């Protein structure tokens with residue numbers, strides 16, 4: 098039986114500025130199960146950080162309920178804040194202190210006895226592969242190391258659920274893969290994780306379930322595998338071309354191998370029926386239509402394809 102740790106019901110946030118109001122989060126509903134890695138995927142501006150701000154008591158919702166372990170998060174703020182932990186996008190480490198001192202300082206804030214704090218610091222430095230650098234000052238750390246230390250710090254007060262806001266944004270590809278491994282290890286030890294991201298690879302690599310957020314609304318919520326089944330066909334051929342003419346699309350949809358076709362920002366996407374499509378036929382057809390092929394690529398459908406299918410836009414664009 099799965100056990101729900103977090104229930105979010107009809108959550109909305111409207112920001113009022115001088116001249117206007119913007120609905121940044123619009124009637125969002127979901128549950129997070131204990132022990133899972135739950136992903137919140139959406140492009141910049143989708144409302145991810147605002148949602149996380151509400152889930153972690155930093156932003157008051159305009160309306161809606163947030164229930165953590167069967168209690169409203171607003172009922173007892175001190176208790177809620179002991180049960181959750183958040184790693185924001187800001188580098189809010191104390192750069193003048195060592196890695197270990199950052200952890201011990203956090204532990205004091207939560208009134209942990211010092212022997213317990215020392216034990217936990219050792220454990221989480223080890224878990225995040227920072228033991229060798231434990232007594233170096235943070236000012237000398239790379240972006241990836243700082244990010245791992247922020248996670249170690251967030252674990253010090255033993256939260257029931259850990260919130261990570263775009264944990265790998267700004268990291269180089271190698272550090273990103275390393276951080277994914279650390280997050281998996283952490284989850285394997287029982288920590289429930291809620292993370293936001295605008296990278297499609299991140300939930301594909303990490304998440305048990307993914308919610309897709311577009312302009313403040315949840316468009317879909319499921320496992321990555323099930324989400325990909327929303328995309329017609331199994332393979333997608335993307336063709337980058339200078340111009341995309343509307344009549345091309347309706348014509349493309351009539352091709353025997355093509356299940357569906359879409360166009361966005363100078364890229365044609367053909368959702369192919371066959372698992373091993375005959376690309377020669379497609380190229381022949383593109384030439385016959387005078388399509389100028391700048392590049393062409395065949396891939397298994399990705400979460401970006403799911404996003405395009407649901408919203409008409411790619412994750413990397415606004």
Ligand SMILES: Nc1ncnc2c1ncn2[C@@H]1O[C@H](COP(=O)(O)OP(=O)(O)O)[C@@H](O)[C@H]1O
Nearest residue numbers: 112114121139140141142143144145146147148
């Ligand atoms: N305090 C605020 N006042 C007004 N608008 C805001 C505020 N915070 C965020 N927004 C707007 O809400 C939208 C969503 O922002 P955010 O939640 O940061 O998205 P994401 O994290 O998905 O990039 C953006 O258009 C942003 O400009």
Ligand SMILES: [Mg+2]
Nearest residue numbers: 145146147263
């Ligand atoms: Mg954000």
